[in-house]
Amino acid sequence: MGKQKTYDTALKQERAVLVGVITPGEKPEQTKEYLDELAFLVDTAGGVVEKVFTQKMLRPDRATFVGTGKLEDIRAYVKAEEIDMVVFDDELLPSQLRNIERELQVKILDRSNLILDIFAGRAQTAQAKTQVELAQLQYLLPRLTRMWTHLERQKGGIGMRGPGETQIESDRRMILEKISLLKERLKLIDRQNETQRKNRGQLIRVALVGYTNVGKSTIMNMLSKSEVFAENKLFATLDTTVRKVVIENLPFLLSDTVGFIRKLPHHLVECFKSTLDEVREADILVHVVDVSHPNFEDQIHTVNETLNDLGARDKDTIMIFNKIDAYVTPAADEFNVEEEQAAPLTLADFKKSWMAHHNAPAIFISATQKENIEEFKQLLYDKVKDIHTTRYPYDKLLY
The missing domain is CATH 3.40.50.300 (P-loop containing nucleotide triphosphate hydrolases)
Known part of the structure; x- marks a missing residue:
């Protein structure tokens, strides 16, 4: 009989690269502490950090956060080492996110998105789950454009003639409705919690x-x-x-x-x-x-x-x-x-x-x-x- 095949069923850890900008007046030990904390966040989320890139700048670049030269260095490393995701130590603008994704061709996360992911994994009660979902939708709303660039066209076909609406407009409307619903649900939970607190004597x-x-x-x-x-x-x-x-x-x-x-x-x-x-x-x-x-x-x-x-x-x-x-x-x-x-x-x-x-x-x-x-x-x-x-x-x- 031939040797029986074995398969590794363990969940593969995603390999990450961290990126931070060092602004004037920021001490080296501060930069290290900030990026160490970001690495701890990645570890908490279940990933593993392979490399850290930093760039000294007056302020983050409006288009690519770190500038085109540094982004090219990151792209070369990501491609050569087959990195799964790149994590930035600040909240990225929707335009920055779109430009960086286009250049690096891997998953891009910023600090806010990473924290939200950890919160989503840790939420146990109905209240925490509702709060996390609300925060995720509020984070997602201004970033819808990059998700639907391939679908930004008018819906057509029977029953859809006339002005219609683009996919992105439809999704924005659905998300706004969901946000409104979650806020109402939180108000109800808050009232229940307030009653519990009063009952504690x-x-x-x-x-x-x-x-x-x-x-x-x-x-x-x-x-x-x-x-x-x-x-x-x-x-x-x-x-x-x-x-x-x-x-x-x-x-x-x-x-x-x-x-x-x-x-x-x-x-x-x-x-x-x-x-x-x-x-x-x-x-x-x-x-x-x-x-x-x-x-x-x-x-x-x-x-x-x-x-x-x-x-x-x-x-x-x-x-x-x-x-x-x-x-x-x-x-x-x-x-x-x-x-x-x-x-x-x-x-x-x-x-x-x-x-x-x-x-x-x-x-x-x-x-x-x-x-x-x-x-x-x-x-x-x-x-x-x-x-x-x-x-x-x-x-x-x-x-």
Whole structure:
């Protein structure tokens, strides 16, 4: 008998090339961080990055984003290496998208489209699925032209004589109708969620907020002793999860929300504002920061900007600097000390740092290693108790 054939049925990872523009004033480490994050997005979506192209420019080219010379370099590499897709670290104009596709002849994604794809894969509830579909259609609407260039002709035949309409006009009308329908569906879901929130009674509400992948779900699991999905991927949490937590004898509600990210498409923020109602209606925000990330200060700024957009910037906030076990001291030469003298920071060092002085109240923890968790719980307890005693002065049963 001949040797039996075997077939690899595993899903083939799409191979990607990343493209970014470096504008004047942008530091090399910033560019690297932005493109590393884009690579993490590709990995989260299930792809693998083969090469990164960057181009220094005053501003992105209006026609091809990177200019014709650099686009030719990308085209040569894509063809030679049989690359599946090219991902740009900014939102492309419909005209740029059309020109780049014509030149490269492969799938072209921009940052917004990639994030939408990840959201579509992560959405679990009816609300999240509706929000993602709405955002996808709003993204698609101005880009219809490139999809129907081969069909831009009048429909003809029996029953179709007269002015008729082009395929693109027909599709635009259908998409607008679908957008209207989805918005109505979201309004209904919002009303249902509002009723649920009212039915939760008089418990104080605490919301975990922060950049994506900083450890919010791990903290949620630790405090609520539940199993909220958590993994080392961007946007592991998409649907808001609410749990009842009791510290000592004091119950409160804790919600875990979708992580923020820089350059989050505006229409996506708009669509997810209803999901983030838990943030707007919370009594206390717990802003979780991954202190081990080299650019955690930029991430704090991004989160604060998003909170400002949501009208939640002035809420009572606790800063939690997580992952202190993974913190790496910045390059020794920044502090004019020898490399071998740079020792790992202790908890006492963190408490004396600028992070503690500029972000009071601030707590430094490692959620995975359970380090300094009791201090965090005590501060959270004190904050919740203060609000509860102010709001319900005659409720003495809890204390």
